[in-house]
Amino acid sequence: MTSDMTARMLRLLSLLQTRREWSGTDLADRLEVTVRTVRRDIDRLRGLGYPVDSARGHAGGYRLASGATLPPLLLDDDEAVAVAVALRTAAGGLTGIEETALRALAKLEHVLPRRLRGKVTALQTSVAGIAWEGGGPRADPALLATLAVACRDHEILAFAYTDRTGATTPRRVEPQQLVASGGLWYLLAHDTTRDDWRVFRLDRVTDPVPTGRRVPARELPGDDPAAFVAARLAAAPTRHRALATVHAPADHVRARARHLATRIRPVDGTTCLVDASDDSLTRIAQMLAGLPADYILDADPDVLDHLRATAHRTLRAAP
Structure with a gap:
């Protein structure tokens, strides 16, 4: 009985990590239990330190929120391999985060099953990256994290932006997508003041401040945000022709x-x-x-x- 409950709670935790919000009925159907059992299991997860928020409604709703401490995460085999490879890439691609990425990678590899460790090792030894002087998509990791969260949550963000002429102006935007290209990172966002889509270079963004105001997701311009950013960059004025x-x-x-x-x-x-x-x-x-x-x-x-x-x-x- 205890092992069944443990397996069910692990499955519940895995489900909560895959979707922003679940109704109690959906979770009960997935776990093949009653809604009441789901409520009890949610309480047990909270007791273990997982910040699960409840939403009001007839069936109730739950989502895994951010908390004061980082509880353990559950990863399936493919996710574990992807995270390990991504950490190796981050160790050489983001300014200021290399050492942190390597520490996290060491912890992950220490607990990887042997079958997965072999996969990760094969990928790391078979794939190499070329680091050009002054090149490679590099950005401040704290800024990237702030923008990524704002994109995910559709939260309006305020920041100061310095254009190519050196003029700095306050901006208020709805972040939509981060794009790496040509050794730089760019943010595709809808500028609320200008009521238009804009592309911002991250090395020109300073003092980002989340406003706490979330808005419905906008329909992105075109089917491919990266192609849209590339087209905007190609049309933008440049110093040298x-x-x-x-x-x-x-x-x-x-x-x-x-x-x-x-x-x-x-x-x-x-x-x-x-x-x-x-x-x-x-x-x-x-x-x-x-x-x-x-x-x-x-x-x-x-x-x-x-x-x-x-x-x-x-x-x-x-x-």
């Missing part, structure tokens, strides 16, 4: 330079245009270096000067 007419079909270039997918526009069956414009001369050089065919470049003088200087250094270094 660089347009490459590549002597290859757009599909050929896209297949061999996937990171440039949103910057490629077909011209005809044998030629495409790649917009490598950017605020960074170094990033422009990297994008052009990744093109898989010859091209003709139309660019600002400062871009051409930077490319010539880079090419001369390379030639001098070549044996």
Whole structure:
């Protein structure tokens, strides 16, 4: 009897972790018990330190809330492997969080069953990441966490934002999606003051303050938020202009330079245009270096000067 109750409570805890809110009737149906038994099991979870909130209603409702302390989490096999690999990735990808991610990874690997430890080890030894100087999607982990929670809860957020000209303005937004691209993190949000969708670079966001006001989820612009962000970035003004007419079909270039997918526009069956414009001369050089065919470049003088200087250094270094 005790083992049945323990198994049922573990199953209940697992269900609470998979959905924002459950009705008492739904939980009872899933667990094949009465609603009264569900209430008793919820009380037992609370006694163990799990912050389960109750919602009013005929059948009652429950959700697992955030608490003062972190209780144990239940992960299935696939989730455990995914978390372990994600922690390894975070150890090299987020400024200031590397050591913390490695400590968490060590704890998780210590309790992983042998069958899963082998999976994680295989993934970690078979997959490698390239860390470019000044590149890689890096962001302050505390800011990322604040924005991620606001996106999840549809909570209006206030912050200060500094644009590309250096001007700082207060913003009040409904965060929707975080997107990593080109070594930077971006927030897709609906600006409540301007009544329009905006894309914010996270390294220009300061002093984020959750307002505590939650709103219904908005329908995102387009089917793919990342594609929407990429299109906005491509249309945004940049400091340096660089347009490459590549002597290859757009599909050929896209297949061999996937990171440039949103910057490629077909011209005809044998030629495409790649917009490598950017605020960074170094990033422009990297994008052009990744093109898989010859091209003709139309660019600002400062871009051409930077490319010539880079090419001369390379030639001098070549044996």
